[in-house]
Amino acid sequence: MKKYKTYSILCVLFVLFLLLGNIGLSAEPITLRISWWGSQTRHDRTLKVLELYNKLNPNVKFETEFGAFSGYWDKLAVQAAAKNLPDIIQIGYGYLEEYAGRGLLAEITPFVDKGIISFKDASPAIKEAGMVEGKLYAVCLGMNAWAIAYDPLAAEKAGISISKTGLWTWNDYRRFAKKIYEATGLKAELPFMDEPTNILAYYLQQNGLNLYNSTGTGLGFSDPKYMQEILEIFLDLVKSGAAPHPSEYAVTRSLEDSLLVKGKAWLYWLWSNQFVALAQAAKRPLSLTLPPRGKNPGLFLNPSQFFVISANSKYKEEAAKFINFFVNNIDANKILLAERGVPTSSKVRKALKDIVDPIVKQTFDYMDLAARNSIPTVPRQPAKASEIKKLGQEIFQKVLYGEISPADGAKEFMKRGNEILQGK
Amino acid sequence: MTRKSQPKKSWLFLIINWEEKLMNEKYSFFKRVLNSENTSGYVFILPWILGFLIFTIIPILSTLFLSFTKYDLLTSPRFIGFENYIRMFTNDPKFIKSLKVTFFYVFVSVPLKLTFALMIALLLSYNSKLSPLYRAIYYIPSMMGGSVAIAVLWKRLFSSDGTINALLNLVSIHTDISWIGNPKTAIWTLIILAVWQFGSSMLIFLAGLKQIPVSYYEAASIDGANVFQRFFRITLPLLTPIIFFNLVMQLINGFMTFTQAFIITEGGPLNNTLFYALYLYQRGFQFFDMGYACAMAWFMLIIIAILTSLIFKSSNFWVYYESKEE
Numbered sequence: 001m002k003k004y005k006t007y008s009i010l011c012v013l014f015v016l017f018l019l020l021g022n023i024g025l026s027a028e029p030i031t032l033r034i035s036w037w038g039s040q041t042r043h044d045r046t047l048k049v050l051e052l053y054n055k056l057n058p059n060v061k062f063e064t065e066f067g068a069f070s071g072y073w074d075k076l077a078v079q080a081a082a083k084n085l086p087d088i089i090q091i092g093y094g095y096l097e098e099y100a101g102r103g104l105l106a107e108i109t110p111f112v113d114k115g116i117i118s119f120k121d122a123s124p125a126i127k128e129a130g131m132v133e134g135k136l137y138a139v140c141l142g143m144n145a146w147a148i149a150y151d152p153l154a155a156e157k158a159g160i161s162i163s164k165t166g167l168w169t170w171n172d173y174r175r176f177a178k179k180i181y182e183a184t185g186l187k188a189e190l191p192f193m194d195e196p197t198n199i200l201a202y203y204l205q206q207n208g209l210n211l212y213n214s215t216g217t218g219l220g221f222s223d224p225k226y227m228q229e230i231l232e233i234f235l236d237l238v239k240s241g242a243a244p245h246p247s248e249y250a251v252t253r254s255l256e257d258s259l260l261v262k263g264k265a266w267l268y269w270l271w272s273n274q275f276v277a278l279a280q281a282a283k284r285p286l287s288l289t290l291p292p293r294g295k296n297p298g299l300f301l302n303p304s305q306f307f308v309i310s311a312n313s314k315y316k317e318e319a320a321k322f323i324n325f326f327v328n329n330i331d332a333n334k335i336l337l338a339e340r341g342v343p344t345s346s347k348v349r350k351a352l353k354d355i356v357d358p359i360v361k362q363t364f365d366y367m368d369l370a371a372r373n374s375i376p377t378v379p380r381q382p383a384k385a386s387e388i389k390k391l392g393q394e395i396f397q398k399v400l401y402g403e404i405s406p407a408d409g410a411k412e413f414m415k416r417g418n419e420i421l422q423g424k
Numbered sequence: 425m426t427r428k429s430q431p432k433k434s435w436l437f438l439i440i441n442w443e444e445k446l447m448n449e450k451y452s453f454f455k456r457v458l459n460s461e462n463t464s465g466y467v468f469i470l471p472w473i474l475g476f477l478i479f480t481i482i483p484i485l486s487t488l489f490l491s492f493t494k495y496d497l498l499t500s501p502r503f504i505g506f507e508n509y510i511r512m513f514t515n516d517p518k519f520i521k522s523l524k525v526t527f528f529y530v531f532v533s534v535p536l537k538l539t540f541a542l543m544i545a546l547l548l549s550y551n552s553k554l555s556p557l558y559r560a561i562y563y564i565p566s567m568m569g570g571s572v573a574i575a576v577l578w579k580r581l582f583s584s585d586g587t588i589n590a591l592l593n594l595v596s597i598h599t600d601i602s603w604i605g606n607p608k609t610a611i612w613t614l615i616i617l618a619v620w621q622f623g624s625s626m627l628i629f630l631a632g633l634k635q636i637p638v639s640y641y642e643a644a645s646i647d648g649a650n651v652f653q654r655f656f657r658i659t660l661p662l663l664t665p666i667i668f669f670n671l672v673m674q675l676i677n678g679f680m681t682f683t684q685a686f687i688i689t690e691g692g693p694l695n696n697t698l699f700y701a702l703y704l705y706q707r708g709f710q711f712f713d714m715g716y717a718c719a720m721a722w723f724m725l726i727i728i729a730i731l732t733s734l735i736f737k738s739s740n741f742w743v744y745y746e747s748k749e750e
Binding site for chain 2: 070073074077078080081102104245246247248249250251262386387397401403419
């Protein structure tokens, strides 16, 4: 009797199994794995877009892997080594060359030829940004640039007016920071403390130089004075109290956790697209302006992120369809609201301008401004860039903590930086 | 059957053939093997053995191979001999720094933790109605201690606007230093975290304390020994095997500390909490320098092996086993 029962249950299960299999076959369900990094705002919006796509294409499901920037590349590297990369990967400009060069990414050209991915509303430079050695691997999701977000009320209280067009010099920057600190007790946050090489690169570009040389085999400058100067500016601010002590940055802070959001600072350096998340977290009006100017423009228009398709993906065409939807669909972009940078498609940009989300409008206006103050090319990011960034962070900390002088810090950076890039 | 025709047979057939042969020729032998207790024992631990071989031994051996190569995870490894090992000592200040930091951490946190665990164990060894409850409560931290959640909590406790500073402000010590961000205090926040996880050592101590016969203490008190004399003359000597065990285990654990530094301090400030395991991880997964990371792992193995064997050697002088009484 007991045996009979077991058999009957097994039979029922078997029939169910067959039925399920059949249903599956008729709808051809596909699961696309997709990974990205970002802030909470980005996670929320991206998940909503995935939901929308799933509603329109019920057979496509998504398996998401998302988190903060730190740790993202570690995980991706392991997945790459295990030949287990997600189908669709968000990738940064600095990593594109490395991943494409090692054959980990699928070429996108066939999908563009078939019309699955369309670049027709984007400028040719956008398509070019996703190319490595003449082959197209990546679809740019938006453009951004370095920027300064500040609290206009704090500046007003101190009787300072900051021009929206950023007509301030590095000396103004220092003076304003000190004045506002005296008047309000609010500090000017230190720039990009998890990646302070950004501020160095900005300063170098203002002086007509680059952080890396054109072949990626060494630093692009030989005089340590530039790094010394930029270190001196911020050391001075830290000493006077107008900038927070570096120990505040010993632990990486998320955007939502920044001193600006907590109401302890009035100025924050960021990538322009991060402004959307920052303004949302700060819950008070913020303005965007250009960083202090120098002899030459120091900014560049940066392809903020790309979507790429991994070479081992089983559903490359489905992945391509989704990427096109993500970049060109107006409804999708009305959810995303330029959080990944100013959209590449002119049609999408137009549609978004109609929504007149004040924060989005601010970033759009800023990008127009930045475009007029940028160097024409995107600086190269060599494969060793991540180690240089870590070194830069170390040197900035050492100097701002007062362990070594700016001059010694600059020298040490030059020496060890060149060693790393030359591969020792 | 000629020899030539044999290779054509499928392997399955050969096995069946072989089995039959066994059954016929040495039926009793085969049956004996199948039915013996050892066989069933091996079958039962087979999953573990397979797991051990596939997930432990093979990876360990491959790291040994990889430690002699330049391997960036994405392209295939290239053999470079002892270059990784040489670079560690000649051209990597961060490696030396991480060694120093790790040794400091281990040599401070392990004795502190053991002392603390022993003290709590002594307190809890007095029988009261509530002592089982206390035992459970004091054990909780060591169950959660290595977790990410506790690390995040620690980050909040010791940040510039964290709970510790708020408490200090309450007793009118006004400070807004970031305990984690200050190069002098950062490592101590991690040491406190380690000491806080005294639970498992405490339980082992407690078990050891229970084993000491009460009659020794009775005899000693009749002879007029006070509390301290009883502790240092009876408890401590009889507890040395337990201390020895705890010391070895905690030492090994200490050298492998990773999560705490990875989450709480990220190795900073100024690399003052750059633990060996953390630097190894950075090398391997952030700088794509897996060959070097493997070499570091093997060097750590050697350090732990040497230290452990030193402790074992020294145990002749200070560990007291009752059974060895002359």
